[in-house]
Amino acid sequence: MKELTYVEALNEALREEMMRDERVFLIGEDIGPYWEGAFKVTKGLAKQFGVERVRDTPISEACIVGAAVGAAMTGMRPVAEIMFGDLLTLAMDQIANQAAKIHYMFGGQLKVPLVIRSPFGAGKSIAAHHSQSLEAWFMHTPGLKVAVPSTAYDAKGLLKTAIRDDDPVMFFEHKLCYTTKSMIPEEEYLIPFGEADVKREGSDVTVFATFWMVHQALKAADKLSKKGIEIEIVDPRTLVPLDKETILDSVRKTGRLLIVEEDCKTCGIGAEIAAIVSEEAFDYLESPIKRIAEPDTPIPFSPVLENYVIPNDEAIVKGVIDLLES
Amino acid sequence: MVTDVVMPRYSLTMQKGTVAKWLKKEGEAVKKGEPIVQVEADKVTTEVESPVSGVLLKICAEEQTEVPVGEPLAFIGKPGEPLPETWKASEAATVQQKESVGLASPFSARRKPGKVEKVRASPVARRLAKQHGIDLSLIQGTGPKGRITREDVLRFISLHKDVRAVRETIPVRGMQRVIAERMSESVRTAAHCSLTIEVDASRMIALRQKLNGEAEAEGGIKVSYTDILVKAVATALKEHPVLNSTFEGDRLKIFEDVNIGVAVETVADGTSGLLVPVIRQVQKKSLLEIAKESKGLIERARAGKASHDELTGGTFTITNLGMYGVETFVPIINPPESAILGVGAIIERPVVIEGKVKTRPMMRLTLSFDHRVVNGAPAARFMQRLKEILENEL
Missing domain, CATH: 3.30.559.10 (Chloramphenicol acetyltransferase-like domain)
Structure with a gap:
C-alpha cells in the first residue's frame, strides 16, 4: 500500500493502461511535455510514451472530442481531456449527438470506446466559467456512462474500468478532490461501474453525496456522531449505471434520505435520486426526502459568495437535524 | 341529461346498502336495464340496473362502502357531460358517513377504502401498521408534528403483542x-x-x-x-x-x-x-x-x-x-x-x-x-x- 493523491492515482491509472494497451492514447489541451496538464494529471506521460500518444491540441474542445470519437470508432481507445468541465459545452454536439448515439445509429456495428476526462466543482474562486458541476446533463443523455469518483482510490479503479469499457464514458473529476489522498494497493485493481460505495455506515439518515460533498458529509458525520446521530453516506461512484439497490437498501434501513449535491437544485441529480426513492421505497420513508443543493444561480467569483452557495459540512449537519425534526 | 343511479330501498326498514361489486367501469357504455353494480342490503345481494342508456360517467361509491338509501351510486349520461352541481354536497355526506364507521378492535382487519385520513403517519409507519392490521388512529405519534413513526408502531405492536398466531384474517361483511x-x-x-x-x-x-x-x-x-x-x-x-x-x-x-x-x-x-x-x-x-x-x-x-x-x-x-x-x-x-x-x-x-x-x-x-x-x-x-x-x- 502507498498513499497517493487523487491526481497521482489518476496518473497511475493512465500510465498502467497505456502500458497495457497500445491503443490507449491521450488527447487534450496542454497535456503534453510542456505543461503536463492544467492539474498535472498527465505528468511524465509524454516523456514516457511520446507525443504521439500524449497529444497536445489547439484550443478547440469540439476538435478534441471529434477527433477522439473518430479514433475510437476506428479501433483506438482515446482518453480525451477537457481542461474544465464548463468547456464541455463547446464539444456538446460531438458528445451528445455523436459519441452517445453512434452505437445505436449504426445498429450496434460500431462502438465508441472513448473516455472524456474533465474536472467539475467550485471552491477555487475561479468564477462562473470554471466552477460548475454539470453531471446531470450527461446522466440525462442516453448512451453515455458517467463516473464521479470522490477519492483517489475510486478514481484510479474507475478510470481503468472506463478505459476498458466499450462505451463512451464521461469521467468526471473534482478540483477540490485532486489533493485528497487514499491508500492505494500496490497490485492492480479495477472498480466495476454501477457499484455504489457506502463511505460510512449509520442507522439514522442516509446521505447521498458525490465528489467533494462526500468529504463534507464525512466531516458532518463526525460532528453528528457527537450528538448521537449516525448518518450513512452512500457514494454512487457512477451515476450511469446507477446502483439503485444500495441506495434503496440504505433508505429502507434508515427511513430518511438527505441528498447533497454540488449543483443547482432544479433538475439536478438529486431530483432523480429522490424520484427513484419515492417510487421504489416510499413505504419505507419516515419523513420527506430532503435535498441540499446550490441555489439556481451561476457560481459567484467572490469567495464570500462562493462559500455561501456551496453546501458544506455545517449545512449537512443542519440538514440532517432538520430532516429528523421535519 | 345526466341521470343519477341511487341506492335503492329494498325494504321499509332499509337505511343503507353496501356497494358489493361494480360490474361496469367509469367511461364504459351501459344499456338501459343492464346491471351496473351489485349492492348488499340486509342479507341480500341485488344487481342495480341502469335506468337509461349512456356512458357511466362517475362512480360515486367505491366497493365495500356504505351508501344511504337515495344517495347517488353513479351518474350516467353522454361522454363529457358535467355532473350535477348538487353532487358535491352529497359526496361530502357520503365521505362523512364513511368516516363515522368505527373500527371495533385495535387489530381490525382492514381500513375502509376511500376513508379520509386524518392521522399523520410516515409512509413506513403506514406500511407496518397495514401489515399488522393496526388502526393508526389508536397510536400516539411522537415524531415531528405528532407524526406516527416506525418506532411508534413497533412500540404499539410490542405492547399489544398477541401471542396467538393468526392463520388468516377474514373480513366480516355482507x-x-x-x-x-x-x-x-x-x-x-x-x-x-x-x-x-x-x-x-x-x-x-x-x-x-x-x-x-x-x-x-x-x-x-x-x-x-x-x-x-x-x-x-x-x-x-x-x-x-x-x-x-x-x-x-x-x-x-x-x-x-x-x-x-x-x-x-x-x-x-x-x-x-x-x-x-x-x-x-x-x-x-x-x-x-x-x-x-x-x-x-x-x-x-x-x-x-x-x-x-x-x-x-x-x-x-x-x-x-x-x-x-x-x-x-x-x-x-x-x-x-x-x-x-x-x-x-x-x-x-x-x-x-x-x-x-x-x-x-x-x-x-x-x-x-x-x-x-x-x-x-x-x-x-x-x-x-x-x-x-x-x-x-x-
Whole structure:
C-alpha cells in the first residue's frame, strides 16, 4: 500500500493502461511535455510514451472530442481531456449527438470506446466559467456512462474500468478532490461501474453525496456522531449505471434520505435520486426526502459568495437535524 | 341529461346498502336495464340496473362502502357531460358517513377504502401498521408534528403483542356483518329469558311417516318435522298472540298474521351463512301448503336467490339443530321479534307413564322470549299449549 493523491492515482491509472494497451492514447489541451496538464494529471506521460500518444491540441474542445470519437470508432481507445468541465459545452454536439448515439445509429456495428476526462466543482474562486458541476446533463443523455469518483482510490479503479469499457464514458473529476489522498494497493485493481460505495455506515439518515460533498458529509458525520446521530453516506461512484439497490437498501434501513449535491437544485441529480426513492421505497420513508443543493444561480467569483452557495459540512449537519425534526 | 343511479330501498326498514361489486367501469357504455353494480342490503345481494342508456360517467361509491338509501351510486349520461352541481354536497355526506364507521378492535382487519385520513403517519409507519392490521388512529405519534413513526408502531405492536398466531384474517361483511349487528343488538336490548319443555314426539313421527308414505306413493311433497312445528306453533301463537309481536319502546305491537321464519344454513364459497326465509300467514295454510312453500323458500335461500320480501317480515322464528343431535339450546331472539323457538333432536328416552318406565321419542323445545314484554307465565302457557298440540292434536 502507498498513499497517493487523487491526481497521482489518476496518473497511475493512465500510465498502467497505456502500458497495457497500445491503443490507449491521450488527447487534450496542454497535456503534453510542456505543461503536463492544467492539474498535472498527465505528468511524465509524454516523456514516457511520446507525443504521439500524449497529444497536445489547439484550443478547440469540439476538435478534441471529434477527433477522439473518430479514433475510437476506428479501433483506438482515446482518453480525451477537457481542461474544465464548463468547456464541455463547446464539444456538446460531438458528445451528445455523436459519441452517445453512434452505437445505436449504426445498429450496434460500431462502438465508441472513448473516455472524456474533465474536472467539475467550485471552491477555487475561479468564477462562473470554471466552477460548475454539470453531471446531470450527461446522466440525462442516453448512451453515455458517467463516473464521479470522490477519492483517489475510486478514481484510479474507475478510470481503468472506463478505459476498458466499450462505451463512451464521461469521467468526471473534482478540483477540490485532486489533493485528497487514499491508500492505494500496490497490485492492480479495477472498480466495476454501477457499484455504489457506502463511505460510512449509520442507522439514522442516509446521505447521498458525490465528489467533494462526500468529504463534507464525512466531516458532518463526525460532528453528528457527537450528538448521537449516525448518518450513512452512500457514494454512487457512477451515476450511469446507477446502483439503485444500495441506495434503496440504505433508505429502507434508515427511513430518511438527505441528498447533497454540488449543483443547482432544479433538475439536478438529486431530483432523480429522490424520484427513484419515492417510487421504489416510499413505504419505507419516515419523513420527506430532503435535498441540499446550490441555489439556481451561476457560481459567484467572490469567495464570500462562493462559500455561501456551496453546501458544506455545517449545512449537512443542519440538514440532517432538520430532516429528523421535519 | 345526466341521470343519477341511487341506492335503492329494498325494504321499509332499509337505511343503507353496501356497494358489493361494480360490474361496469367509469367511461364504459351501459344499456338501459343492464346491471351496473351489485349492492348488499340486509342479507341480500341485488344487481342495480341502469335506468337509461349512456356512458357511466362517475362512480360515486367505491366497493365495500356504505351508501344511504337515495344517495347517488353513479351518474350516467353522454361522454363529457358535467355532473350535477348538487353532487358535491352529497359526496361530502357520503365521505362523512364513511368516516363515522368505527373500527371495533385495535387489530381490525382492514381500513375502509376511500376513508379520509386524518392521522399523520410516515409512509413506513403506514406500511407496518397495514401489515399488522393496526388502526393508526389508536397510536400516539411522537415524531415531528405528532407524526406516527416506525418506532411508534413497533412500540404499539410490542405492547399489544398477541401471542396467538393468526392463520388468516377474514373480513366480516355482507351477510355475516348483518348477523353480527342483529345478534348483538338483540342480546343488548332484549331481556332474554328461556323455557325448556320436553315433548313426546310419537305423534309427530307417526304423522310425518303417514304423510311421507302418501307423498312417496303419489309423488307429492315430503313434510319435515320443522314443517309440523311451524304449523303447531302458528296454532299456539293464534291463541297466545302476545308472543307474535314486536316491542317498540313504549308499546307492544301484536300482529294479526303469523309469519314464521325458519333459520336455514347457507354455504357459499365454503363459508357458512344463515338466512331466515319467512312463511307468511301460516295460520291460513295447511301443513302440505307449508311444506311446499318452505321447500321452495329454503332452496331459493340456499341458492342466494330469495327475494328481499321472502327474507323479511317475520313475526316469530323457529331454529332446528336436532339434525345434529343437539338436545337443547337457547337461541337468541331474531329482532325485532319477541320470541324464538329452538328445536332439539328427537331422542329415545326412558319416561314414566302410569307408574311404568317406558321409552319414548322425546324432543326438547326451548323458547327464548323477551321478558320486557312477555312474562314467564304467559310464555309457559304458550309452551304448555304447544306441547299439548304436538302430543295430542296432530
